[in-house]
Amino acid sequence: MSQGIYRTSSDIIEVSDRWEQLLEFRHWKNGRGLLTKPTDAHLRAYFTEAHEHMHRVDVMTTAFGLLLWRIDVTITADARALVRQFGPPPAGTPLVEHCRRASLGAPVGLDQVRTHLMVHRTVDELDRLVRFRAHLWSGATPGLTRSELAAEGNEVLDILRNRFDLTTGWRFTTLAPEAPASVSVPHRRSFGTVDILERSATIWERVWALASIEERCPRTLQWWLDWRDARNRYRDMGDLNDLVNLFAHKRLALFALSGPCDPALSLDDDVPIEAALPAMRWASSRAAVVHPQHRLDPLENPVAGAPDTEVYEMLASATLNGQYGLFGNAERAGNGARATDPRYSYLAFVLRRFHDEFTQRTRVEAGGSSVRNVPRINPLVSLFDDVCVVHLTEVIGVDIGRRESGQLLFSLLMEYIHQELAKQNVSGETPDVARLWRRLRPMACRLVTDFHDGLPVRTEDPDELLGLAFYSYAASIYGPGSAR
Amino acid sequence: MSNGEWVEDEWEGTLAEGLARRADLDPSDIELFKNVEGRSDLEVAIDELVEALGGAVEYNEPTARGAETHLIVSRVHLRLREAAWKLVEQAAALAVALAVLNPGGLVNALQLVRTVIDAATILSPAERDAVRLIMENQRSGHPTSRNDLDPGVDVDSLIAKGVVIDGENGLSVSA
Numbered sequence: 001m002s003q004g005i006y007r008t009s010s011d012i013i014e015v016s017d018r019w020e021q022l023l024e025f026r027h028w029k030n031g032r033g034l035l036t037k038p039t040d041a042h043l044r045a046y047f048t049e050a051h052e053h054m055h056r057v058d059v060m061t062t063a064f065g066l067l068l069w070r071i072d073v074t075i076t077a078d079a080r081a082l083v084r085q086f087g088p089p090p091a092g093t094p095l096v097e098h099c100r101r102a103s104l105g106a107p108v109g110l111d112q113v114r115t116h117l118m119v120h121r122t123v124d125e126l127d128r129l130v131r132f133r134a135h136l137w138s139g140a141t142p143g144l145t146r147s148e149l150a151a152e153g154n155e156v157l158d159i160l161r162n163r164f165d166l167t168t169g170w171r172f173t174t175l176a177p178e179a180p181a182s183v184s185v186p187h188r189r190s191f192g193t194v195d196i197l198e199r200s201a202t203i204w205e206r207v208w209a210l211a212s213i214e215e216r217c218p219r220t221l222q223w224w225l226d227w228r229d230a231r232n233r234y235r236d237m238g239d240l241n242d243l244v245n246l247f248a249h250k251r252l253a254l255f256a257l258s259g260p261c262d263p264a265l266s267l268d269d270d271v272p273i274e275a276a277l278p279a280m281r282w283a284s285s286r287a288a289v290v291h292p293q294h295r296l297d298p299l300e301n302p303v304a305g306a307p308d309t310e311v312y313e314m315l316a317s318a319t320l321n322g323q324y325g326l327f328g329n330a331e332r333a334g335n336g337a338r339a340t341d342p343r344y345s346y347l348a349f350v351l352r353r354f355h356d357e358f359t360q361r362t363r364v365e366a367g368g369s370s371v372r373n374v375p376r377i378n379p380l381v382s383l384f385d386d387v388c389v390v391h392l393t394e395v396i397g398v399d400i401g402r403r404e405s406g407q408l409l410f411s412l413l414m415e416y417i418h419q420e421l422a423k424q425n426v427s428g429e430t431p432d433v434a435r436l437w438r439r440l441r442p443m444a445c446r447l448v449t450d451f452h453d454g455l456p457v458r459t460e461d462p463d464e465l466l467g468l469a470f471y472s473y474a475a476s477i478y479g480p481g482s483a484r
Numbered sequence: 485m486s487n488g489e490w491v492e493d494e495w496e497g498t499l500a501e502g503l504a505r506r507a508d509l510d511p512s513d514i515e516l517f518k519n520v521e522g523r524s525d526l527e528v529a530i531d532e533l534v535e536a537l538g539g540a541v542e543y544n545e546p547t548a549r550g551a552e553t554h555l556i557v558s559r560v561h562l563r564l565r566e567a568a569w570k571l572v573e574q575a576a577a578l579a580v581a582l583a584v585l586n587p588g589g590l591v592n593a594l595q596l597v598r599t600v601i602d603a604a605t606i607l608s609p610a611e612r613d614a615v616r617l618i619m620e621n622q623r624s625g626h627p628t629s630r631n632d633l634d635p636g637v638d639v640d641s642l643i644a645k646g647v648v649i650d651g652e653n654g655l656s657v658s659a
Contacts, residue, residue: 184624186616189542189561198545225524229498232527233543233558 004048006055009072010416011346011380013052014439017045019384029213038217047224049382050209054201056379060350061357062257063311064193064278066264066320069350070160071133072419073326077163078126079422083474085119094428096127125159130426132156139192139279140181147177150273160263165322170267175274183279185286186236193257193278199234200253203246206230211243238290248289256282260311264318316358320351343404346411353377380412381443388442390450406454409447413440414469421473437466444469488566496559498523499530499541503562503576506569516584526583526590529597530576535612536605537572538647539564540619565646568604575600606645610637615647619657627654 005014015022018041025042027033035042059065082099089098100123107113132152135141140149150172161168185191205224214221221241225231230240237249256278260271274280323331326347330339339345342352357377378391392405400408417436424431444462447455459465495502500523504514517523531541544559564572579593607615614637621628630639639655642648649656 180623180625182624184620186620187542189544189559194545219521222521222524226521229524229527229558231524232499232531232541235531 004052006052006059006379007416007420008055008059009069009350010419011056011060011350011412012383012416012443013049013056013379013381014383015045015048015052016385017041017048019045019382019387019389021045022049022384038220040223043220043223044227045384047205047209047227051201051205053379054204055197057377058197058200058253058257060353061361061377062254063259063262063265063315064257066315066354067160067262068133068136068193069354070164070262071129071156073347074160074163075126075129075133075426076415076419076422078122078129079425080418080473081122082119082126083425088431088474089425089428091430092428094130095425096123096130097428099123126426128152128155129159135181135192136277136279137192137194139183139190139195142180142182144181145177146174146179146181146273149181149277150174153273153277157263163325164263164320165325165328166263166319167322168263168266170265171270172273172276173270175272181273183283185283188236191279191283196253196256196278196282199237200250202228202230202234203237203250203253206240207243207246207250245290252282252285252289255285258311262315264320265311265314266318267314312358312361316355316362320355326351342408343400344407344411346408346415349408349411380409383439383442386442388446390446402451403454406447406451407456408454409443409451410455410465410469413443413447413466414472416440417469418473421470433470437470440466440469488568490563491566491569492561492563494544494559494561499527499534499560499562500576500580502560503530503573504580507573507577509577509580513581513584517580520583520590522590523583526579526593526597529594529601530572530579533575533597533601533604534562534564534572536601536607537564537568538607538615538645539568539572540616571600571604607642607647610634611642611647613637614639614642615657618648618655622656628656629654 003016021039021042022045024033024035025038025046028035028038028042038046059068079095082095086099086102089095093101099119104116104119107116132155135144135149135152153172157172160166183191185195188195205228210220210224225240234240238245240246259276259278259281260267261276274284321327323336327336327339327345330336340348342349380391382389382391390405390409392400417440420436421431421433441462444466448460448462448465452458452460455465457465457468493502493506495505501514501517504517505511534541540563542561542563544561575597579597582596583590583593585592614633617633618628621632633639633655639648639650643650647657
């Protein structure tokens with residue numbers, strides 16, 4: 001079955017179709033090429049790529065996306081540290097449980113007492129990060145109250161402020177402490193950020209990908225409705241052929257992801273989770289969007305006093321990562337210049353791009369035009385079955401030459417592998433290394449062929465490069481502040 | 485129809501495919517159905533049949549691997565009275581078999597499901613809306629009183645059908 005994957009907080013989209021088919025389709029769409037009638041395979045490649053691309057835009061350009069990225073990066077770093085300390089967990093055992101079962105033994109000397117304390121603290125913090133992330137992603141666990149969710153959120157804010165060296169101090173509060181933290185939506189079993197991201201990308205397929213070809217290829221509409229089972233799956237969105245309705249839902253998704261939730265924001269007051277977290281923002285403003293007479297009204301935060309309209313402006317001028325935050329080890333070791341250079345370090349690149357995106361979004365909003373929700377920017381890498389496509393077209397205010405590109409792409413490859421292995425260790429799944437290896441091999445081939453000058457090792461062997469990237473997960477040779 | 489316990493099941497895939505599989509329809513017919521143009525119309529009709537029988541269909545985005553966003557079919561969750569399951573399964577299986585029988589088969593399949601809906605409906609559209617509202621309130625922890633419902637809805641009739649219970653904390657769906 002055709003499928004695409006976008007792993008949050010990354011710059012790689014995977015499309016299990018052929019790039020060649022997408023190119024043929026694009027030529028057809030532009031009235032060129034030899035293709036006379038698109039096949040189902042052409043359509044799948046076209047829609048899948050558009051869908052995953054939209055996920056990438058929603059996650060990597062919004063206020064909530066920044067919070068999620070911080071959580072993902074911290075989970076990855078902690079999981080790596082704990083796997084080095086305790087070894088990988090056995091199949092079916094989440095990493096936190098594995099670490100809590102293991103004994104560090106009696107400490108020998110005060111230095112080891114300190115190390116043991118740090119390890120225990122890391123396990124506790126990883127537990128909190130994973131739990132809060134799950135509430136955000138899949139919807140809050142049934143039975144969890146809003147005051148409990150706010151308390152868990154505050155623990156995570158403290159952890160992230162510490163890890164990113166941020167000095168802000170506001171807290172999450174709630175307007176209804178005893179109310180359930182979960183959100184109820186018609187025809188949905190649960191509702192979390194994943195639902196918002198899925199419907200945002202599906203709407204994008206309908207209002208852009210499908211709308212731009214349906215006149216020339218009328219059968220596509222029925223094909224798309226069948227392929228997606230969209231009418232049943234998104235019954236609560238109403239008429240999927242009413243593009244005004246769908247644009248209103250698209251705005252709602254962006255609104256939901258734009259709340260004041262990131263710890264870099266310098267806020268004077270505490271923030272109710274009802275005004276900050278995506279699922280609650282989505283649910284509270286849904287009524288306005290579905291009302292035919294109010295579809296085009298500006299969406300306003302239902303919670304008075306919360307500064308959601310200023311969020312992007314504040315983030316554009318905020319310090320997203322303090323000096324002793326993400327690259328603190330490198331700074332202390334005197335290697336800060338390299339580690340924080342977005343031309344070489346993927347994590348520094350992401351921080352730079354978030355800042356760039358927030359600045360641009362602020363400009364658009366100040367101009368009074370509609371909020372930009374078009375996937376202007378590409379992911380760095382698109383992996384198809386036949387080709388690894390590299391896009392180096394980001395606007396981040398620095399020139400990235402081919403040599404630096406090799407460094408940046410290798411840094412991305414490592415971070416991608418680390419995040420994936422960490423997520424699997426954390427959830428207790430056995431990492432499917434073979435699958436990940438097969439999927440990423442075309443990227444390694446591309447790196448050793450076209451970007452070899454920038455690689456940290458002189459090799460023409462993609463397997464050697466890939467081996468190095470995988471090995472670095474549990475080894476310290478490419479830990480924070482070195483290769484990054 | 486009010487007899488029998490509520491039974492729930494869920495699967496990854498579409499409503500028609502999952503029900504036809506439960507009814508032991510030939511897997512090759514189910515595979516053929518995946519290529520029938522207009523099959524989403526049948527999905528909508530079967531969803532309507534479930535609701536007409538007092539049941540509910542809900543969807544989940546698959547989140548088994550929490551950090552991934554997959555572009556695969558969602559997880560469907562179906563809740564029905566035990567006595568109604570067989571009817572829905574058999575209707576769906578028959579409809580799928582009709583849809584793949586010949587190129588125009590989907591029209592016959594839709595007609596079949598609509599006939600079953602007409603024959604088996606125990607809830608009016610207003611009653612279905614009322615049940616849906618009670619379920620949503622239940623999930624989000626809010627009580628529902630008779631006054632919250634459309635005045636045209638006969639709550640006592642819903643209670644007599646075994647769909648709704650009137651308890652200390654207001655109305656609830658009797659799952």
